[in-house]
Amino acid sequence: MASMRKFATYVPAGLVGMFLLYIASIYGICYIAPGYGLYHDDGIYLVTAKSLAEGTGYKIVSLPSAIPQTKYPPVFPVLLAAVWKIFPHFPQNTFALKFVPFLSMLCWLWLTYILLRRISGSPAICRYIILLTAASPAVVYWSVTLLSEMTFACLLSAALLLLTSLHEEETSHTGIVLLASGLTAAAILTRIAGLPLAFAGALPLLLRRKTRQALMYLLTTGAVLLPWFAWASHASPPPNSIETYYSGSNYGAWNLFANFTWHQRMTVVQENFIAMLASPGFLMGMRPSGWALVLSLLLAFFSVYGLLLYLSNGITPLNLFVLSYAALILFWVFPPPRFLVPLLPFLLFFCYMAISHFVGTVVGSRSGARVVGKCCLVVLAL
Numbered sequence: 402m403a404s405m406r407k408f409a410t411y412v413p414a415g416l417v418g419m420f421l422l423y424i425a426s427i428y429g430i431c432y433i434a435p436g437y438g439l440y441h442d443d444g445i446y447l448v449t450a451k452s453l454a455e456g457t458g459y460k461i462v463s464l465p466s467a468i469p470q471t472k473y474p475p476v477f478p479v480l481l482a483a484v485w486k487i488f489p490h491f492p493q494n495t496f497a498l499k500f501v502p503f504l505s506m507l508c509w510l511w512l513t514y515i516l517l518r519r520i521s522g523s524p525a526i527c528r529y530i531i532l533l534t535a536a537s538p539a540v541v542y543w544s545v546t547l548l549s550e551m552t553f554a555c556l557l558s559a560a561l562l563l564l565t566s567l568h569e570e571e572t573s574h575t576g577i578v579l580l581a582s583g584l585t586a587a588a589i590l591t592r593i594a595g596l597p598l599a600f601a602g603a604l605p606l607l608l609r610r611k612t613r614q615a616l617m618y619l620l621t622t623g624a625v626l627l628p629w630f631a632w633a634s635h636a637s638p639p640p641n642s643i644e645t646y647y648s649g650s651n652y653g654a655w656n657l658f659a660n661f662t663w664h665q666r667m668t669v670v671q672e673n674f675i676a677m678l679a680s681p682g683f684l685m686g687m688r689p690s691g692w693a694l695v696l697s698l699l700l701a702f703f704s705v706y707g708l709l710l711y712l713s714n715g716i717t718p719l720n721l722f723v724l725s726y727a728a729l730i731l732f733w734v735f736p737p738p739r740f741l742v743p744l745l746p747f748l749l750f751f752c753y754m755a756i757s758h759f760v761g762t763v764v765g766s767r768s769g770a771r772v773v774g775k776c777c778l779v780v781l782a783l
Contacts, residue, residue: 424535431545432503437495443547445473445647447491450481450498454489459632461647471633471648474590476556477501477549498547505551506544510535512558513746519565520719526753534746539684543742549591554743556588557595564602564718567614575617582618586625594740597729601722608716657732673731678705680741681748700752703759707751710758723747 438444448463449470459475460467470478480501488494510531517527534540543550563581585602588595599622606615633648657666681704682697712720723744730737741748 420532420536424532427541428503428544431541432499433496434545435492435495437492437547440546440548442473442549445470446478446481446547446549447498449473449475449478450485451491453478453482454485464647468647469632473549474593474629476587476591477552480552481547495547499545502546502548502551503544505555506535506540509551509555509558509743510746512555512562516558516562516565516719517746517750519562521750527750530746530749530753533685533749537684537742537745538686539738539742540745550739550742553588553591553595556584556591557598557743560584560588560598560602561719561722564605567602567611567618568605568609568718578614578617579621582621583625585618586622589622589626590629594726594729594733597725598722600725601718604721605716605718657734661734669734670731673733673737677727677730677737677741680738681745681752683738684742684745703752703755704748705751707753707755707758708748710754711751719747 437447444463445461448461449459452458452460452462452467453475457467459470459478461470481498484497484501485491485494488497513534514527514531517530518524521527540551560581563577563584567577567581581602585595585598588598599619602622603615603619606612606618657669661669678701679697681700682694685697685700687694687697687700708720708723711717712724726740726744730740733740
């Protein structure tokens with residue numbers, strides 16, 4: 402056991418420097434790659450940011466009719482527009498625009514580290530998890546592409562950090578409640594898929610009989626979101642027009658409970674469920690073949706097991722959001738891995754919890770379980 406502790410202490414410390422240099426070189430190469438408009442969505446974000454920066458409104462100016470944008474909320478395009486105002490020459494400003502998702506990624510990792518450290522009480526484990534998250538090919542891609550995932554993840558972790566503080570402390574300051582509401586609304590106004598965050602923030606407060614704080618949180622969040630939903634409803638194009646694809650009404654086509662038969666719904670749920678189980682391994686760069694498939698399945702199993710262990714300690718904003726967000730993705734007609742990127746560090750944390758619990762149950766030693774858990778993270782990093 403002493404040799405295992407020595408391995409867990411010194412080997413990761415020696416690898417961290419090489420690991421950081423390796424990750425930094427990959428991010429650098431990907432950042433300077435001259436790519437934009439690769440995902441379609443990033444092209445839409447670009448043209449709406451240009452429209453905002455030039456004062457022509459929140460419109461898709463690349464279309465002949467320059468219709469108002471009602472599909473994608475405005476927070477990410479507004480951030481891009483702020484950079485566009487400083488660097489107005491396209492495509493030379495692409496490298497400056499990429500700084501928005503890249504800086505969002507760095508802030509996301511920092512805030513997630515603080516959140517996990519608060520929950521776990523183990524800074525070393527949290528550092529390993531953050532390093533693993535940064536090494537994910539999916540995180541690298543979303544960090545250097547003009548897409549909203551990293552900005553959404555950053556705002557999500559910031560909101561969860563404050564909501565966790567409100568949930569755990571006996572007294573809640575009004576300023577913290579209002580700030581949590583603002584961050585929740587900002588996350589939703591970055592990606593509508595963040596709507597479960599409002600539910601995950603309010604219910605734990607209600608269960609702890611903090612009714613006033615829960616109502617203040619919901620009402621403030623709703624008040625910030627209301628102008629966007631009013632705009633999306635008022636500015637949407639006529640039904641069945643070609644512009645409908647670019648409007649908020651297009652989301653109806655992705656809703657499992659609209660325009661689908663029961664057989665199609667069951668097929669989508671089944672395929673989404675399988676894809677969600679494969680997502681942790683896929684996000685870490687594992688391919689569904691050979692030993693990578695076995696390791697990916699183990700990662701998925703321990704992630705789910707760890708979530709159940711964490712849930713057994715009581716309902717918290719984090720575990721409630723993960724469950725409600727996963728339910729939303731399960732019933733959404735789109736491949737789940739993209740939506741699970743913001744959850745990756747939490748899934749790795751749940752995986753560590755499950756491995757430590759399993760080993761602790763077998764060997765009867767909490768310290769031994771932590772050592773084995775650290776070693777598993779090192780193996781996964783390699």
